[in-house]
Amino acid sequence: MIHLWLPLTLVSVLAGAGTYGVIARRNAVLVLIGVELILNAANLLFVTMGSVQGDTLRTGQVLTLFLITIAAAEVGVALAVVLALFRSRGHIDLSEPGA
């Protein structure tokens, strides 16, 4: 038996830390790390709820696998954008205005 308040608290903490990272960071790659944390909070919620419901479609775990794939695709494109940004501006500081 696992009491559900444990994973649910971890979901809240991960989402909060990710939100902090997205807003507080100035480096574009570090902002992406915050986005990854938020996505992982969603993943953990999917797995937890999937284990609780126990449906025949295994929705929780299958959707987690899909979300991991989507996150990998997202991070690939996002890092390509960050590199293009670095080539055109010379830095990836998001708080400075663009050229």
Added chain:
Amino acid sequence: MTTLDVLFGAVALITAASAVLAVTTQHLVHAALWLVVTLGTLAGCYLVLGAELVALVQLLVYVGAVVVLVLFALMLTRAPIGRSPEHSSSAAQQIASAVVGAGTTALLAAVLLPALGSKALPTRAGDTQGIATQLFSSWVWPFELLSLLLLVALIAAFAVSRMPTTPQERTAATLDERTPVTSDAGTRS
């Protein structure tokens, strides 16, 4: 408190602490390394919850691939190795984002915990065979669509990284497009 409660609590503590460190540390490379710890211990959380397949995919894709991509991006953008306080935002912005982050945590906890927090999860072995059967029967079209998404992402990343960004490159690219139309003699030499 059951054994699994204690186990999950221990792993969750490491996950939460390293997640907070990953978004607060001043070292840029350390942020990526703390992300490794967060994602790895999160795979441990999945294991305790009885989702072995998801835990292994998390290890392979996230810890193996995504973090390597992030580290590559840090290196390619010439991230400083030591402490870099010039990359941290102002104190006011940090306080504001801490308030927003704590608010997000409080809001999610206030919604999730009263609704489901008192329940307990029955432990059972991870049902990998069942997941595989469902993945290739009920979920097969979304699964195929995902392969298309990966292909599109691959081509998009390639196109974005080849895109002309500086003014010189842009003029060179437009000249390159015009050259065959206007005159094809002598310009290609």
